[in-house]
Amino acid sequence: MSDLSTSNNQLSASVVAEEKRLLNTRLGLLAPGILTIFFVGIMPLSVVLIYSFLEPGDFGGVSWVVSFDAYVQLLFEEDIFDETLSFTTDYLEIFFRSVSLGLFTTIACLLVGFPTAYFIATQPPARRNAWLFLITIPFWTNLLIRTYAMLLILRDQGIINLGLIEIGLIDRPIPMLYTDFAVCLGLVYAYLPFMVLPIFASLEKLDFRLVEASYDLYATRFKVLKRIIVPLAKPGIAAGCILVMIPSLGAFITPALLGGGKSLMIGNLIELQFGQARNWPFGSAIALVLMVLVMLSLMAYLRYGQKKGVPGHG
Amino acid sequence: MSDQTATAAIDIRKTSKIYGRDRDTGVVALDQVSLAIADNEFFTLLGPSGCGKTTLLRLIAGFEQPTEGEILLFGEHLEGLPPYKRPVNTVFQHYALFPHMTVAENISFGLEMLNTPASEIADTVKEVLGLVQMETLADRKTDQLSGGQQQRVALARALAPKPKVLLLDEPLSALDFKLRKEMQVELKRLQNETGITFIFVTHDQEEALAMSDRVAVMRDGLILQVGNPNEIYDRPAKRFVADFIGDINILKGKLLSQDGAQATVKLEAGYEGNAGLPMDVTNLGGEVSIAIRPEQLSFVAEAGAADLSGSIQHISYFGSGFDYEIMLPGGETIMLQLQNRGAGKRAYSVGDQAHIAISENSLQILAD
Numbered sequence: 001m002s003d004l005s006t007s008n009n010q011l012s013a014s015v016v017a018e019e020k021r022l023l024n025t026r027l028g029l030l031a032p033g034i035l036t037i038f039f040v041g042i043m044p045l046s047v048v049l050i051y052s053f054l055e056p057g058d059f060g061g062v063s064w065v066v067s068f069d070a071y072v073q074l075l076f077e078e079d080i081f082d083e084t085l086s087f088t089t090d091y092l093e094i095f096f097r098s099v100s101l102g103l104f105t106t107i108a109c110l111l112v113g114f115p116t117a118y119f120i121a122t123q124p125p126a127r128r129n130a131w132l133f134l135i136t137i138p139f140w141t142n143l144l145i146r147t148y149a150m151l152l153i154l155r156d157q158g159i160i161n162l163g164l165i166e167i168g169l170i171d172r173p174i175p176m177l178y179t180d181f182a183v184c185l186g187l188v189y190a191y192l193p194f195m196v197l198p199i200f201a202s203l204e205k206l207d208f209r210l211v212e213a214s215y216d217l218y219a220t221r222f223k224v225l226k227r228i229i230v231p232l233a234k235p236g237i238a239a240g241c242i243l244v245m246i247p248s249l250g251a252f253i254t255p256a257l258l259g260g261g262k263s264l265m266i267g268n269l270i271e272l273q274f275g276q277a278r279n280w281p282f283g284s285a286i287a288l289v290l291m292v293l294v295m296l297s298l299m300a301y302l303r304y305g306q307k308k309g310v311p312g313h314g
Numbered sequence: 315m316s317d318q319t320a321t322a323a324i325d326i327r328k329t330s331k332i333y334g335r336d337r338d339t340g341v342v343a344l345d346q347v348s349l350a351i352a353d354n355e356f357f358t359l360l361g362p363s364g365c366g367k368t369t370l371l372r373l374i375a376g377f378e379q380p381t382e383g384e385i386l387l388f389g390e391h392l393e394g395l396p397p398y399k400r401p402v403n404t405v406f407q408h409y410a411l412f413p414h415m416t417v418a419e420n421i422s423f424g425l426e427m428l429n430t431p432a433s434e435i436a437d438t439v440k441e442v443l444g445l446v447q448m449e450t451l452a453d454r455k456t457d458q459l460s461g462g463q464q465q466r467v468a469l470a471r472a473l474a475p476k477p478k479v480l481l482l483d484e485p486l487s488a489l490d491f492k493l494r495k496e497m498q499v500e501l502k503r504l505q506n507e508t509g510i511t512f513i514f515v516t517h518d519q520e521e522a523l524a525m526s527d528r529v530a531v532m533r534d535g536l537i538l539q540v541g542n543p544n545e546i547y548d549r550p551a552k553r554f555v556a557d558f559i560g561d562i563n564i565l566k567g568k569l570l571s572q573d574g575a576q577a578t579v580k581l582e583a584g585y586e587g588n589a590g591l592p593m594d595v596t597n598l599g600g601e602v603s604i605a606i607r608p609e610q611l612s613f614v615a616e617a618g619a620a621d622l623s624g625s626i627q628h629i630s631y632f633g634s635g636f637d638y639e640i641m642l643p644g645g646e647t648i649m650l651q652l653q654n655r656g657a658g659k660r661a662y663s664v665g666d667q668a669h670i671a672i673s674e675n676s677l678q679i680l681a682d
Contacts, residue, residue: 210413213411216377216404218424228412
């Protein structure tokens with residue numbers, strides 16, 4: 001194109017002008033998308049990335065000195081006196097606890113969410129919207145409030161314990177609050193709709209004539225579920241698991257309130273670094289490591305899924 | 315063909331299916347139907363949509379339970395058995411192939427569910443793929459197949475577990491005309507080769523006549539007539555059956571005398587002659603409807619040899635012949651169909667006076 005434009009040919013000049021106009025139009029049309037990705041995606045992430053390679057400022061914030069301390073700190077402990085590094089599993093344990101709590105939450109959400117989604121998908125179309133509406137109602141209330149409500153239910157003087165004592169099943173309250181169980185329950189409660197909705201979307205598209213066909217071909221109810229319904233709902237199940245697992249890993253309100261600060265999760269750790277600990281680079285580093293881990297596991301899933309020929313969305 | 319002494323493959327006894335609370339407020343899809351289908355028979359349930367034919371098929375397959383009556387498979391009661399415990403397989407109208415499986419996986423599904431040993435499954439899959447001429451496509455995903463190929467896979471899948479009865483729910487309706495013709499021949503061949511009883515549901519009368527050993531014509535949850543294609547076509551018992559199958563002229567006439575299944579009638583248009591008589595018509599001396607097929611009429615040159623006369627109103631050409639619409643003196647119109655190579659060929663045109671002969675034994679009295 002540049003050859004043409006250097007010549008004095010009027011036609012080529014107009015062609016160039018036209019190309020430029022087209023390019024501008026395209027850029028104009030793409031601008032909202034590009035701007036959104038830049039300001040909402042790339043820029044904040046870049047800030048986090050850059051901060052993770054700096055030193056913490058004295059009163060929060062960062063001081064502009066390049067340092068890898070934040071990452072070193074994840075795995076090694078610095079002796080206060082002789083400044084030697086020794087390996088520590090403190091933060092790894094928090095990672096491990098978060099991942100296992102996240103997995104438990106995801107599995108529990110799947111176990112509760114799949115039957116719920118199946119139930120809604122098999123209702124007459126007119127009634128489905130009403131059920132979906134009920135599923136989304138909790139979203140109207142602030143997560144913090146809902147978590148407090150959970151706290152009131154689970155505590156020693158909560159309705160569960162008082163009720164059980166009242167009917168004489170137990171003498172003393174069962175300690176439920178401030179346990180991993182409470183955190184898991186709180187997370188399931190908070191993220192269940194994220195599991196139900198994508199599975200519902202998958203099941204709604206499912207051709208129930210296939211279910212009939214498999215009954216006809218000697219499949220029992222359990223076999224129909226295993227061989228036909230679950231494989232065909234797989235995209236929805238995968239989406240639901242991802243949507244529940246990822247926010248569970250980073251959750252901090254629920255573990256803070258229901259875990260009572262005893263079971264620290266990654267979310268709390270990050271929050272701590274930006275808050276009381278005033279170690280922004282370390283907080284950024286943890287956040288990035290978490291993000292990379294999630295990305296790697298998603299990529300592993302996609303690769304595995306493609307090999308097994310799991311049908312994609314749409 | 316229908317061996318009544320042997321145990322019927324399917325014996326339906328006074329079976330009804332009512333959707334809703336009861337007979338008065340609900341919808342009666344099937345009304346006290348009784349039917350025996352013999353082993354190794356190609357049996358067709360024919361009727362317009364909503365006549366109950368698919369309901370009957372679903373009752374046999376076990377997707378629905380009868381409201382009253384009973385269904386026996388080779389003498390054994392099917393009531394209460396879920397579909398997966400009935401040795402009956404279905405070819406569905408929209409095939410319902412499993413989209414996440416290959417052709418071979420689809421076909422082996424039923425056998426796997428029956429816990430057939432793997433080596434045996436492989437052999438059977440090969441065998442049925444050969445039967446439907448799809449050997450080369452075993453590893454394809456089903457969405458990579460054409461409609462006709464999907465149809466063959468659906469057939470192979472239903473045949474693989476060697477069912478005692480194969481149910482086919484309008485399996486050809488989604489295919490184009492030429493493919494449909496091919497598959498008709500194919501289905502008939504498959505039925506002969508496998509020796510399995512086929513119960514075929516269709517609303518296409520041509521399909522029913524072309525393939526079936528016997529046909530049951532249904533309407534409004536009732537079976538109107540059961541017989542081989544010849545009987546159904548030539549000796550329709552009811553006005554609806556006559557109307558539904560092929561082109562037919564229905565004329566007014568009087569029943570003069572009757573002797574068993576034979577009767578003498580006088581057409582309003584003048585002709586007097588023999589006619590077939592269904593059992594439930596006992597209207598001696600009264601007015602009856604009399605049917606005659608358009609191809610049973612022919613032109614004759616002389617008025618003396620004619621059974622009827624009239625003027626030609628309309629002529630339409632359909633390739634292998636002509637349809638002539640003729641107005642009779644009484645005001646009734648009658649259709650006469652003439653093949654191009656037919657006897658008594660003569661060029662007629664609209665407005666001509668024509669003399670018509672009626673083939674022997676071609677009149678049939680209809681019950682309403």
